[in-house]
Amino acid sequence: MAYADPAERALVARIRHLLHGQYEGWSIDLEWNRREDVIKRLRYGLSDDELVGKDAIVPDLIVHRVGKRENLLVVEVKRSTNKDFDGDIWKLKGMTEQAGPYGYAVGLHLVLDVKAGTAPRSDVYVDAKLDEELTEWLRLELGGAN
Template sequence: MNTDVAKDYLVQAAARVEEENRHLLVVDVSERCIATRLAIYLRDALSADYDVDVEYNRHGPDKKQLYDLMDKHDCDRDHRRDEGQTVLPDVIVHKRGVDSNLLIIEMKKSANRRGLVRDRRRIRAFRDELGYQFGALVVCKTGDRPAIDVEWYE
């Protein structure tokens, strides 16, 4: 799938969340609840060729781990490779059981902007280490004027 098509699916799914689930954003529900709605709408839009999962923690039969998130000052590269950090991406678009990873999505509510730098770093690590084609940071503004913004990474 090319970048324009993948990005369009995500932007349309985010728009559906914003339009059809405004109440969730107004009352500031959990990030996981919003991520689940986004995943449902992505799944509706995609062909049966892809699976869409929330907090999927497997890479094949193994735990999904990232090594570049480890503190580089605490250990050398070989040690990090043995003991990566187990991660739960907010939403992924992939094919279960095979190494076909299309899109990693990290979600952030505007009320919790502290983790934006960390989430951007995680997206890069997912792309570099686990071969995700694309990445996105979806920032949800909650409260009286809800909105959803998408940052796209290729």
């Protein structure tokens, strides 16, 4: 894929393809922006004033059971050339907060350098916090320290 230098959406689609068949009984969806007929929004850590004008959230990839509050994995992907991580991290913290509206078990922030074939950053979030142990494990699995 490095020769093509694909956009983020293409990378996420490829990840979905690689995950196919790995989560039997679960749906793996891209840019899923609704819960039934309600647009997904996130209040995590925001005051009422900060909520004004806040757009809907659209996770890059989720593993969930459609129609139930059974949410396993939420993934935000960035290319290494895009250093704007704050929004993704906020979203992952809010979506993994167990007391929050979504309660995903795990959130993954994956930064990819397609040309180098590496993931220079990979962070794992559990219950709205960076999980250092899982982050270290994932970084080792992906072949390097971040």
